[in-house]
Amino acid sequence: xxxxxxxxxxxxxxxxxxxxxxxxxxxxxxxxxxxxxxxxxxxxxxxxxxxxxxxxxxxxxxxxxxxxxxxxxxxxxxxxxxxxxxxxxxxxxxxxxxxxxxxxxxxxxxxxxxxxxxxxxxxxxxxxxxxxxxxxxxxxxxxxxxxxxxxxxxxxxxxxxxxxxxxxxxxxxxxxxxxxxxxxxxxxxxxxxxxxxxxxxxxxxxxxxxxxxxxxxxxxxxxxxxxxxxxxxxxxxxx
Amino acid sequence: xxxxxxxxxxxxxxxxxxxxxxxxxxxxxxxxxxxxxxxxxxxxxxxxxxxxxxxxxxxxxxxxxxxxxxxxxxxxxxxxxxxxxxxxxxxxxxxxxxxxxxxxxxxxxxxxxxxxxxxxxxxxxxxxxxxxxxxxxxxxxxxxxxxxxxxxxxxxxxxxxxxxxxxxxxxxxxxxxxxxxxxxxxxxxxxxxxxxxxxxxxxxxxxxxxxxxxxxxxxxxxxxxxxxxxxxxxxxxxx
Numbered sequence: 001x002x003x004x005x006x007x008x009x010x011x012x013x014x015x016x017x018x019x020x021x022x023x024x025x026x027x028x029x030x031x032x033x034x035x036x037x038x039x040x041x042x043x044x045x046x047x048x049x050x051x052x053x054x055x056x057x058x059x060x061x062x063x064x065x066x067x068x069x070x071x072x073x074x075x076x077x078x079x080x081x082x083x084x085x086x087x088x089x090x091x092x093x094x095x096x097x098x099x100x101x102x103x104x105x106x107x108x109x110x111x112x113x114x115x116x117x118x119x120x121x122x123x124x125x126x127x128x129x130x131x132x133x134x135x136x137x138x139x140x141x142x143x144x145x146x147x148x149x150x151x152x153x154x155x156x157x158x159x160x161x162x163x164x165x166x167x168x169x170x171x172x173x174x175x176x177x178x179x180x181x182x183x184x185x186x187x188x189x190x191x192x193x194x195x196x197x198x199x200x201x202x203x204x205x206x207x208x209x210x211x212x213x214x215x216x217x218x219x220x221x222x223x224x225x226x227x228x229x230x231x232x233x234x235x236x237x238x239x
Numbered sequence: 240x241x242x243x244x245x246x247x248x249x250x251x252x253x254x255x256x257x258x259x260x261x262x263x264x265x266x267x268x269x270x271x272x273x274x275x276x277x278x279x280x281x282x283x284x285x286x287x288x289x290x291x292x293x294x295x296x297x298x299x300x301x302x303x304x305x306x307x308x309x310x311x312x313x314x315x316x317x318x319x320x321x322x323x324x325x326x327x328x329x330x331x332x333x334x335x336x337x338x339x340x341x342x343x344x345x346x347x348x349x350x351x352x353x354x355x356x357x358x359x360x361x362x363x364x365x366x367x368x369x370x371x372x373x374x375x376x377x378x379x380x381x382x383x384x385x386x387x388x389x390x391x392x393x394x395x396x397x398x399x400x401x402x403x404x405x406x407x408x409x410x411x412x413x414x415x416x417x418x419x420x421x422x423x424x425x426x427x428x429x430x431x432x433x434x435x436x437x438x439x440x441x442x443x444x445x446x447x448x449x450x451x452x453x454x455x456x457x458x459x460x461x462x463x464x465x466x467x468x469x470x471x472x473x474x475x476x477x478x
Contacts, residue, residue: 130447163476174475177458205461208369213458215451219416220474222444227477234473235459236413237402238466 016191020044022087024080024094024102027058030118031093033164034156034196039075040066040167041195046076048083055079065167084109089116089192091156092143096121096132099139103146111149114185116192117210118156120217128222131215138211140179153180153189154210155201157217160230171197174232177204177213202235255430259283261326263319263333263341266297269357270332272403273395273435278314279305279406280434285315287322294318304406323348328355328431330395331382335360335371338378342385350388353424355431356449357395359456367461370454377450379418392419392428393449394440396456399469410436413471416443416452441474 021038023031026047039045039062047062049055055077063075084090084106094102096119103110119139121132136142140154155178163169176193178201180186186203193201204213216233223231260277262270265286278284278301286301288294294316302314323329323345333341335358342349358378360371375381379393394417402408415432417440419425425442432440443452455472462470 127445127447130445131451179458202462203465205458206366206369208366209454209457209461212370212451212454215448216455218448219418219444219452222448223441223474223477226442229476229478231477232475234475235462236471236473237399237468238462238470239468 016043016089016188016195019088019188019192020046020086021192022046022048022083022090024048024083024090024092024106026077026083026093027054028093028095029161029165030156030159031091032058032062033161034091034093034159035075036062036066036167037164037172037196038192039063039068041197042074043192043195044074046078046083046086048078048080050080052077052079052082055083081106081109084113087113089114089188092117092119094119096139100142100146103143107147107149110147113150114188115143115147115150115152116156116189117143117152117154120157120214122215122218128225129218131211131218134211137208138214140207140210140214144207151180151182151185152207153178153182153185154207154213155179155189155193157213158220158232160232163230173198173234175200175202175235177202179204179207179210179213181206202238255282255328255427255434258327258427258431259285259325260431261285261287261322261329263287263322263329263331263345265316265322265332266293267332267334268400268404269395269398270330271297271301272400273330273332273398274314275301275305275406276403276411276435277431278302278307280436281313282431282434283313285317285322285325287317287319289319291316291318291321294322319345320348323352326352328353328427331356331358333358335378339381339385342382346386346388349386352389353427354382354386354389354391355395355428356382356391356393359396359453361454361457367464368457370450370457373450376447377453379446379449379453383446390419390421390424391446392417392421392424393446393452394418394428394432396452397459397471399471402469412437412473414439414441414474416441418443418446418449418452420445441477
Protein backbone atom coordinates (compact mmCIF):
# COMPACT_ATOMS: atom_id res chain seq x y z
CA UNK A 1 0.00 0.00 0.00
CA UNK A 2 0.90 3.66 -0.30
CA UNK A 3 2.98 5.03 2.53
CA UNK A 4 1.02 7.18 4.91
CA UNK A 5 1.70 9.99 7.29
CA UNK A 6 1.48 8.45 10.72
CA UNK A 7 2.18 11.57 12.72
CA UNK A 8 -1.11 12.14 14.52
CA UNK A 9 -4.57 10.83 13.82
CA UNK A 10 -5.89 7.32 13.58
CA UNK A 11 -4.57 5.03 10.88
CA UNK A 12 -7.91 5.22 9.08
CA UNK A 13 -7.74 9.03 8.78
CA UNK A 14 -4.07 9.88 8.98
CA UNK A 15 -3.44 13.56 9.54
CA UNK A 16 -6.78 15.08 8.62
CA UNK A 17 -9.20 13.46 11.06
CA UNK A 18 -10.18 16.61 12.93
CA UNK A 19 -9.56 19.11 10.17
CA UNK A 20 -12.02 21.44 8.48
CA UNK A 21 -11.81 21.58 4.69
CA UNK A 22 -12.64 24.82 2.91
CA UNK A 23 -13.58 24.76 -0.77
CA UNK A 24 -13.11 28.09 -2.54
CA UNK A 25 -15.30 27.96 -5.62
CA UNK A 26 -17.34 25.30 -3.89
CA UNK A 27 -20.44 26.02 -5.95
CA UNK A 28 -18.73 24.88 -9.18
CA UNK A 29 -18.91 21.24 -10.29
CA UNK A 30 -15.36 20.22 -9.23
CA UNK A 31 -15.63 21.89 -5.82
CA UNK A 32 -19.13 20.54 -5.21
CA UNK A 33 -18.10 17.02 -6.12
CA UNK A 34 -15.12 16.96 -3.78
CA UNK A 35 -17.06 18.67 -0.98
CA UNK A 36 -19.77 16.04 -1.31
CA UNK A 37 -17.29 13.19 -1.04
CA UNK A 38 -15.49 14.71 1.94
CA UNK A 39 -18.74 15.39 3.76
CA UNK A 40 -19.89 11.85 2.99
CA UNK A 41 -16.61 10.62 4.51
CA UNK A 42 -17.38 12.53 7.71
CA UNK A 43 -15.06 15.52 7.19
CA UNK A 44 -16.22 18.99 8.19
CA UNK A 45 -16.56 21.08 5.01
CA UNK A 46 -17.13 24.79 4.39
CA UNK A 47 -18.31 25.78 0.91
CA UNK A 48 -16.93 29.14 -0.17
CA UNK A 49 -18.35 31.43 -2.84
CA UNK A 50 -18.30 35.12 -3.67
CA UNK A 51 -21.93 35.11 -2.58
CA UNK A 52 -22.44 33.63 0.90
CA UNK A 53 -26.10 32.99 0.09
CA UNK A 54 -25.24 30.81 -2.89
CA UNK A 55 -22.67 28.95 -0.78
CA UNK A 56 -25.28 28.22 1.90
CA UNK A 57 -27.74 26.95 -0.71
CA UNK A 58 -25.06 24.65 -2.18
CA UNK A 59 -24.12 23.43 1.31
CA UNK A 60 -27.74 22.57 2.02
CA UNK A 61 -28.08 20.67 -1.26
CA UNK A 62 -24.87 18.73 -0.67
CA UNK A 63 -25.87 17.90 2.92
CA UNK A 64 -29.13 16.52 1.66
CA UNK A 65 -27.40 14.50 -1.07
CA UNK A 66 -24.91 13.11 1.43
CA UNK A 67 -27.72 12.22 3.84
CA UNK A 68 -26.48 14.63 6.51
CA UNK A 69 -28.93 16.04 9.07
CA UNK A 70 -29.86 19.61 8.07
CA UNK A 71 -29.21 20.78 11.66
CA UNK A 72 -25.63 19.47 11.55
CA UNK A 73 -22.73 21.82 10.97
CA UNK A 74 -20.79 19.19 9.02
CA UNK A 75 -21.23 21.10 5.77
CA UNK A 76 -21.84 24.84 5.77
CA UNK A 77 -21.54 27.79 3.40
CA UNK A 78 -19.78 31.15 3.68
CA UNK A 79 -18.26 33.84 1.52
CA UNK A 80 -14.75 33.03 0.32
CA UNK A 81 -13.13 35.03 3.11
CA UNK A 82 -15.19 33.31 5.80
CA UNK A 83 -14.45 29.95 4.21
CA UNK A 84 -10.70 30.59 4.27
CA UNK A 85 -10.75 31.77 7.88
CA UNK A 86 -12.69 28.81 9.23
CA UNK A 87 -10.82 25.98 7.47
CA UNK A 88 -7.47 24.24 8.07
CA UNK A 89 -6.97 22.95 4.52
CA UNK A 90 -8.36 25.03 1.68
CA UNK A 91 -9.04 23.71 -1.81
CA UNK A 92 -8.85 26.33 -4.56
CA UNK A 93 -11.42 25.23 -7.14
CA UNK A 94 -12.15 28.51 -8.87
CA UNK A 95 -11.96 29.22 -12.61
CA UNK A 96 -8.46 30.07 -13.88
CA UNK A 97 -9.78 33.43 -14.96
CA UNK A 98 -9.80 35.28 -11.64
CA UNK A 99 -7.52 32.82 -9.80
CA UNK A 100 -4.84 35.45 -9.20
CA UNK A 101 -7.27 38.15 -8.06
CA UNK A 102 -9.06 35.91 -5.58
CA UNK A 103 -5.88 34.53 -4.03
CA UNK A 104 -4.35 37.99 -3.71
CA UNK A 105 -7.47 39.16 -1.89
CA UNK A 106 -7.28 36.24 0.60
CA UNK A 107 -3.57 36.42 1.43
CA UNK A 108 -4.17 37.24 5.09
CA UNK A 109 -6.96 34.69 5.61
CA UNK A 110 -4.88 31.90 4.02
CA UNK A 111 -1.67 32.64 5.95
CA UNK A 112 -0.28 29.57 7.71
CA UNK A 113 -2.79 27.24 6.08
CA UNK A 114 -2.44 24.39 3.62
CA UNK A 115 -3.70 25.62 0.26
CA UNK A 116 -4.50 22.93 -2.32
CA UNK A 117 -4.73 24.19 -5.87
CA UNK A 118 -6.67 22.00 -8.32
CA UNK A 119 -7.04 24.59 -11.07
CA UNK A 120 -6.25 23.57 -14.66
CA UNK A 121 -5.36 26.56 -16.86
CA UNK A 122 -6.75 25.37 -20.19
CA UNK A 123 -7.83 27.08 -23.36
CA UNK A 124 -10.46 25.83 -25.77
CA UNK A 125 -10.94 26.07 -29.50
CA UNK A 126 -12.49 23.98 -32.25
CA UNK A 127 -9.70 21.41 -31.84
CA UNK A 128 -10.52 20.96 -28.17
CA UNK A 129 -8.59 21.80 -25.02
CA UNK A 130 -4.99 22.89 -24.76
CA UNK A 131 -2.80 24.17 -21.91
CA UNK A 132 -2.38 27.89 -21.46
CA UNK A 133 1.07 29.31 -20.84
CA UNK A 134 1.28 30.44 -17.22
CA UNK A 135 3.94 32.98 -16.35
CA UNK A 136 4.71 31.34 -12.99
CA UNK A 137 4.78 27.86 -14.63
CA UNK A 138 1.48 26.59 -13.27
CA UNK A 139 -1.61 27.64 -11.34
CA UNK A 140 -0.08 26.05 -8.24
CA UNK A 141 3.14 28.03 -8.58
CA UNK A 142 1.09 31.17 -9.07
CA UNK A 143 -0.71 30.36 -5.81
CA UNK A 144 2.64 29.85 -4.08
CA UNK A 145 3.92 33.16 -5.40
CA UNK A 146 0.79 35.07 -4.37
CA UNK A 147 0.52 33.38 -0.96
CA UNK A 148 4.05 33.45 0.47
CA UNK A 149 2.77 32.78 4.01
CA UNK A 150 0.68 29.74 3.05
CA UNK A 151 1.71 26.11 2.52
CA UNK A 152 1.02 25.67 -1.20
CA UNK A 153 0.28 22.28 -2.72
CA UNK A 154 -1.51 20.99 -5.81
CA UNK A 155 -3.84 18.01 -6.14
CA UNK A 156 -7.23 16.78 -7.37
CA UNK A 157 -6.69 17.94 -10.96
CA UNK A 158 -8.04 14.84 -12.67
CA UNK A 159 -11.09 13.90 -10.65
CA UNK A 160 -14.28 13.75 -12.68
CA UNK A 161 -16.98 16.03 -11.31
CA UNK A 162 -19.58 13.74 -12.87
CA UNK A 163 -18.24 10.68 -11.08
CA UNK A 164 -17.84 12.48 -7.77
CA UNK A 165 -21.42 13.76 -7.90
CA UNK A 166 -22.78 10.25 -8.37
CA UNK A 167 -22.79 8.61 -4.94
CA UNK A 168 -23.90 5.34 -6.52
CA UNK A 169 -20.23 5.16 -7.58
CA UNK A 170 -19.11 3.93 -4.17
CA UNK A 171 -15.43 3.57 -5.12
CA UNK A 172 -13.74 6.25 -7.21
CA UNK A 173 -10.95 4.33 -8.90
CA UNK A 174 -8.22 6.84 -9.52
CA UNK A 175 -5.02 8.23 -8.09
CA UNK A 176 -4.65 11.82 -6.99
CA UNK A 177 -1.17 13.20 -7.60
CA UNK A 178 -0.20 15.52 -4.75
CA UNK A 179 2.56 18.03 -5.45
CA UNK A 180 4.41 20.35 -3.15
CA UNK A 181 7.67 21.21 -1.45
CA UNK A 182 6.38 20.85 2.14
CA UNK A 183 6.43 17.19 3.08
CA UNK A 184 4.12 17.45 6.05
CA UNK A 185 1.59 19.41 3.95
CA UNK A 186 1.63 16.95 1.05
CA UNK A 187 1.22 14.10 3.54
CA UNK A 188 -1.93 15.76 4.88
CA UNK A 189 -3.28 16.34 1.37
CA UNK A 190 -2.59 12.71 0.49
CA UNK A 191 -4.51 11.69 3.60
CA UNK A 192 -7.35 13.97 2.51
CA UNK A 193 -7.44 12.22 -0.87
CA UNK A 194 -7.44 8.84 0.87
CA UNK A 195 -10.70 9.71 2.67
CA UNK A 196 -12.57 9.22 -0.63
CA UNK A 197 -13.20 5.49 -1.07
CA UNK A 198 -11.15 4.08 -3.95
CA UNK A 199 -8.88 7.12 -4.27
CA UNK A 200 -5.18 6.95 -3.47
CA UNK A 201 -3.26 10.13 -2.69
CA UNK A 202 0.21 9.76 -4.18
CA UNK A 203 3.13 12.14 -3.88
CA UNK A 204 3.71 13.38 -7.42
CA UNK A 205 6.72 15.67 -7.15
CA UNK A 206 7.70 19.21 -6.27
CA UNK A 207 5.54 22.22 -7.05
CA UNK A 208 7.69 23.08 -10.08
CA UNK A 209 6.38 19.86 -11.65
CA UNK A 210 2.71 20.83 -11.22
CA UNK A 211 2.29 22.44 -14.65
CA UNK A 212 2.23 19.18 -16.59
CA UNK A 213 -0.17 17.58 -14.11
CA UNK A 214 -2.56 20.50 -14.61
CA UNK A 215 -2.11 20.39 -18.39
CA UNK A 216 -2.64 16.62 -18.54
CA UNK A 217 -6.31 17.37 -17.93
CA UNK A 218 -6.46 18.40 -21.62
CA UNK A 219 -5.33 14.89 -22.56
CA UNK A 220 -7.88 13.27 -20.28
CA UNK A 221 -10.59 15.39 -21.91
CA UNK A 222 -9.35 14.21 -25.34
CA UNK A 223 -9.51 10.62 -24.08
CA UNK A 224 -13.03 11.22 -22.76
CA UNK A 225 -14.11 12.45 -26.19
CA UNK A 226 -12.54 9.54 -28.06
CA UNK A 227 -13.57 6.76 -25.72
CA UNK A 228 -16.81 8.25 -24.33
CA UNK A 229 -15.73 7.91 -20.72
CA UNK A 230 -14.64 9.87 -17.63
CA UNK A 231 -10.97 8.97 -17.61
CA UNK A 232 -8.60 9.32 -14.70
CA UNK A 233 -5.16 7.93 -14.06
CA UNK A 234 -3.66 5.23 -11.90
CA UNK A 235 0.04 4.96 -11.15
CA UNK A 236 1.29 1.44 -11.83
CA UNK A 237 3.74 -0.68 -9.90
CA UNK A 238 3.36 1.04 -6.55
CA UNK A 239 4.38 -1.14 -3.62
CA UNK B 240 -11.36 -3.20 -24.66
CA UNK B 241 -9.65 -0.32 -26.40
CA UNK B 242 -10.90 0.40 -29.88
CA UNK B 243 -8.54 -0.83 -32.54
CA UNK B 244 -7.71 0.03 -36.10
CA UNK B 245 -9.21 -2.78 -38.12
CA UNK B 246 -8.12 -1.58 -41.54
CA UNK B 247 -5.72 -4.28 -42.64
CA UNK B 248 -3.88 -6.92 -40.69
CA UNK B 249 -5.12 -9.62 -38.39
CA UNK B 250 -7.00 -8.65 -35.25
CA UNK B 251 -4.03 -9.72 -33.17
CA UNK B 252 -1.67 -7.31 -34.92
CA UNK B 253 -3.89 -4.56 -36.28
CA UNK B 254 -2.14 -2.32 -38.74
CA UNK B 255 1.52 -3.09 -38.04
CA UNK B 256 1.78 -6.82 -38.78
CA UNK B 257 4.13 -6.57 -41.75
CA UNK B 258 5.87 -3.34 -40.81
CA UNK B 259 9.53 -2.75 -40.02
CA UNK B 260 10.23 -0.63 -36.95
CA UNK B 261 13.30 1.60 -36.90
CA UNK B 262 14.70 2.79 -33.59
CA UNK B 263 16.88 5.91 -33.84
CA UNK B 264 19.02 5.94 -30.74
CA UNK B 265 18.45 2.22 -30.46
CA UNK B 266 21.60 1.67 -28.42
CA UNK B 267 20.26 3.74 -25.49
CA UNK B 268 18.25 2.08 -22.71
CA UNK B 269 14.78 3.25 -23.82
CA UNK B 270 15.38 2.35 -27.46
CA UNK B 271 16.94 -1.01 -26.59
CA UNK B 272 14.10 -1.93 -24.27
CA UNK B 273 11.40 -1.21 -26.83
CA UNK B 274 13.36 -2.88 -29.65
CA UNK B 275 13.72 -5.98 -27.49
CA UNK B 276 10.00 -6.16 -26.81
CA UNK B 277 9.05 -5.60 -30.45
CA UNK B 278 11.51 -8.22 -31.65
CA UNK B 279 10.23 -10.62 -28.99
CA UNK B 280 6.71 -9.98 -30.34
CA UNK B 281 7.88 -10.95 -33.83
CA UNK B 282 8.20 -7.50 -35.34
CA UNK B 283 11.08 -6.73 -37.69
CA UNK B 284 13.34 -4.16 -35.99
CA UNK B 285 16.27 -2.06 -37.21
CA UNK B 286 18.48 -0.53 -34.52
CA UNK B 287 19.87 2.86 -35.57
CA UNK B 288 22.92 4.60 -34.19
CA UNK B 289 25.44 7.20 -35.33
CA UNK B 290 27.88 4.29 -35.50
CA UNK B 291 26.59 1.36 -37.58
CA UNK B 292 29.05 -0.96 -35.81
CA UNK B 293 27.61 -0.17 -32.40
CA UNK B 294 24.10 -0.65 -33.78
CA UNK B 295 25.00 -4.10 -35.14
CA UNK B 296 26.50 -5.12 -31.79
CA UNK B 297 23.34 -3.97 -29.96
CA UNK B 298 21.16 -5.81 -32.49
CA UNK B 299 23.13 -9.01 -31.90
CA UNK B 300 22.81 -8.69 -28.13
CA UNK B 301 19.08 -8.03 -28.33
CA UNK B 302 18.54 -10.93 -30.73
CA UNK B 303 20.31 -13.23 -28.29
CA UNK B 304 18.29 -11.91 -25.36
CA UNK B 305 15.04 -12.35 -27.28
CA UNK B 306 16.06 -15.89 -28.29
CA UNK B 307 16.14 -15.03 -32.00
CA UNK B 308 18.34 -17.07 -34.34
CA UNK B 309 21.56 -15.11 -35.10
CA UNK B 310 21.08 -15.80 -38.82
CA UNK B 311 17.64 -14.20 -38.82
CA UNK B 312 17.14 -10.66 -40.10
CA UNK B 313 14.41 -9.98 -37.54
CA UNK B 314 16.63 -7.54 -35.69
CA UNK B 315 19.49 -5.76 -37.42
CA UNK B 316 21.67 -2.69 -36.97
CA UNK B 317 22.48 0.27 -39.24
CA UNK B 318 23.53 3.87 -39.06
CA UNK B 319 20.67 6.29 -38.38
CA UNK B 320 20.21 7.07 -42.07
CA UNK B 321 20.07 3.41 -43.03
CA UNK B 322 17.68 2.74 -40.18
CA UNK B 323 15.32 5.50 -41.33
CA UNK B 324 15.38 4.34 -44.95
CA UNK B 325 14.61 0.70 -44.20
CA UNK B 326 11.78 1.15 -41.68
CA UNK B 327 8.08 2.01 -42.00
CA UNK B 328 7.59 3.36 -38.49
CA UNK B 329 10.53 5.09 -36.85
CA UNK B 330 10.89 5.64 -33.11
CA UNK B 331 12.99 8.66 -32.15
CA UNK B 332 14.70 7.64 -28.90
CA UNK B 333 17.72 9.93 -28.92
CA UNK B 334 18.79 12.35 -26.17
CA UNK B 335 17.03 15.72 -26.25
CA UNK B 336 20.39 17.36 -26.74
CA UNK B 337 20.93 16.76 -30.46
CA UNK B 338 17.30 15.88 -31.24
CA UNK B 339 16.89 18.83 -33.62
CA UNK B 340 20.19 18.24 -35.43
CA UNK B 341 19.55 14.55 -36.01
CA UNK B 342 16.01 15.03 -37.29
CA UNK B 343 17.04 17.86 -39.60
CA UNK B 344 19.72 15.60 -41.08
CA UNK B 345 17.19 12.81 -41.74
CA UNK B 346 14.41 14.90 -43.31
CA UNK B 347 14.63 13.14 -46.68
CA UNK B 348 14.92 9.63 -45.26
CA UNK B 349 11.92 10.14 -42.96
CA UNK B 350 9.65 11.67 -45.60
CA UNK B 351 6.30 9.91 -45.85
CA UNK B 352 6.96 7.77 -42.80
CA UNK B 353 5.37 7.57 -39.38
CA UNK B 354 7.76 9.15 -36.90
CA UNK B 355 7.15 8.38 -33.22
CA UNK B 356 8.86 10.73 -30.82
CA UNK B 357 9.37 9.43 -27.26
CA UNK B 358 11.88 12.05 -26.17
CA UNK B 359 11.36 13.79 -22.80
CA UNK B 360 13.09 17.18 -22.64
CA UNK B 361 14.02 17.26 -18.94
CA UNK B 362 16.59 19.12 -16.92
CA UNK B 363 18.20 17.92 -13.72
CA UNK B 364 19.48 19.63 -10.61
CA UNK B 365 19.82 18.77 -6.94
CA UNK B 366 16.03 18.88 -6.56
CA UNK B 367 15.57 16.27 -9.26
CA UNK B 368 14.07 16.42 -12.72
CA UNK B 369 12.06 19.25 -14.22
CA UNK B 370 10.68 19.96 -17.71
CA UNK B 371 12.70 22.17 -20.03
CA UNK B 372 10.95 24.91 -21.96
CA UNK B 373 10.79 23.87 -25.62
CA UNK B 374 10.28 26.62 -28.16
CA UNK B 375 7.98 24.49 -30.32
CA UNK B 376 5.99 23.36 -27.25
CA UNK B 377 7.34 19.81 -27.06
CA UNK B 378 9.90 17.47 -28.58
CA UNK B 379 7.13 15.99 -30.72
CA UNK B 380 6.09 19.37 -32.08
CA UNK B 381 9.73 20.12 -32.80
CA UNK B 382 9.87 16.86 -34.78
CA UNK B 383 6.72 17.84 -36.66
CA UNK B 384 8.19 21.26 -37.47
CA UNK B 385 11.51 19.82 -38.66
CA UNK B 386 9.92 16.96 -40.62
CA UNK B 387 7.07 18.56 -42.58
CA UNK B 388 6.87 15.59 -44.95
CA UNK B 389 6.64 12.95 -42.20
CA UNK B 390 3.65 11.80 -40.16
CA UNK B 391 4.62 12.95 -36.67
CA UNK B 392 3.30 11.28 -33.55
CA UNK B 393 4.40 10.92 -29.94
CA UNK B 394 4.26 7.87 -27.69
CA UNK B 395 6.22 5.57 -25.34
CA UNK B 396 7.30 8.39 -23.00
CA UNK B 397 6.64 6.58 -19.73
CA UNK B 398 7.86 3.06 -20.35
CA UNK B 399 10.51 1.93 -17.90
CA UNK B 400 13.70 0.81 -19.65
CA UNK B 401 14.45 -1.41 -16.65
CA UNK B 402 11.12 -3.19 -16.90
CA UNK B 403 11.32 -3.56 -20.68
CA UNK B 404 14.80 -5.09 -20.47
CA UNK B 405 13.62 -7.74 -18.04
CA UNK B 406 11.86 -10.40 -20.10
CA UNK B 407 10.88 -12.24 -16.92
CA UNK B 408 8.29 -9.43 -16.69
CA UNK B 409 5.98 -11.13 -19.18
CA UNK B 410 3.24 -8.49 -18.96
CA UNK B 411 4.15 -4.80 -18.87
CA UNK B 412 1.20 -3.26 -17.07
CA UNK B 413 0.96 0.27 -18.37
CA UNK B 414 -0.78 2.43 -20.91
CA UNK B 415 1.04 4.18 -23.72
CA UNK B 416 -0.51 7.53 -24.60
CA UNK B 417 -0.31 8.08 -28.36
CA UNK B 418 -0.56 11.67 -29.59
CA UNK B 419 -0.89 13.05 -33.07
CA UNK B 420 -3.10 14.80 -35.58
CA UNK B 421 -3.12 11.97 -38.18
CA UNK B 422 -5.71 9.42 -37.15
CA UNK B 423 -4.43 6.58 -39.31
CA UNK B 424 -0.89 7.13 -38.00
CA UNK B 425 -1.92 7.20 -34.34
CA UNK B 426 -3.96 4.04 -34.93
CA UNK B 427 -0.83 2.30 -36.23
CA UNK B 428 1.24 3.51 -33.29
CA UNK B 429 -1.44 2.29 -30.88
CA UNK B 430 -1.31 -1.07 -32.60
CA UNK B 431 2.47 -1.06 -32.24
CA UNK B 432 2.09 -0.44 -28.49
CA UNK B 433 -0.44 -3.26 -28.28
CA UNK B 434 2.14 -5.77 -29.57
CA UNK B 435 3.88 -5.61 -26.15
CA UNK B 436 2.02 -7.94 -23.79
CA UNK B 437 0.19 -6.00 -21.07
CA UNK B 438 0.56 -2.63 -22.80
CA UNK B 439 -2.44 -0.72 -24.13
CA UNK B 440 -1.95 1.96 -26.77
CA UNK B 441 -4.45 4.73 -26.05
CA UNK B 442 -5.12 7.85 -28.08
CA UNK B 443 -4.02 10.72 -25.84
CA UNK B 444 -4.78 13.84 -27.84
CA UNK B 445 -3.42 16.08 -30.55
CA UNK B 446 0.27 16.82 -30.93
CA UNK B 447 -0.14 20.21 -29.26
CA UNK B 448 -0.94 18.29 -26.07
CA UNK B 449 2.31 16.26 -26.16
CA UNK B 450 4.35 18.64 -24.00
CA UNK B 451 2.70 17.70 -20.71
CA UNK B 452 2.93 13.98 -21.50
CA UNK B 453 6.66 14.35 -22.07
CA UNK B 454 7.04 16.48 -18.93
CA UNK B 455 5.03 14.04 -16.81
CA UNK B 456 8.08 11.79 -16.94
CA UNK B 457 9.61 14.13 -14.33
CA UNK B 458 6.72 13.31 -12.01
CA UNK B 459 7.08 9.58 -12.59
CA UNK B 460 10.77 9.87 -11.71
CA UNK B 461 9.80 11.71 -8.50
CA UNK B 462 7.34 8.91 -7.74
CA UNK B 463 10.05 6.33 -8.41
CA UNK B 464 12.33 8.05 -5.91
CA UNK B 465 9.67 8.34 -3.22
CA UNK B 466 8.17 4.87 -3.60
CA UNK B 467 11.23 2.94 -4.83
CA UNK B 468 9.47 1.65 -7.94
CA UNK B 469 9.30 1.92 -11.74
CA UNK B 470 6.02 3.78 -12.06
CA UNK B 471 3.92 4.05 -15.18
CA UNK B 472 0.34 5.15 -15.73
CA UNK B 473 -2.95 3.48 -16.49
CA UNK B 474 -5.99 5.33 -17.75
CA UNK B 475 -9.05 4.45 -15.66
CA UNK B 476 -12.62 3.83 -16.74
CA UNK B 477 -11.93 2.92 -20.34
CA UNK B 478 -14.68 0.87 -21.92
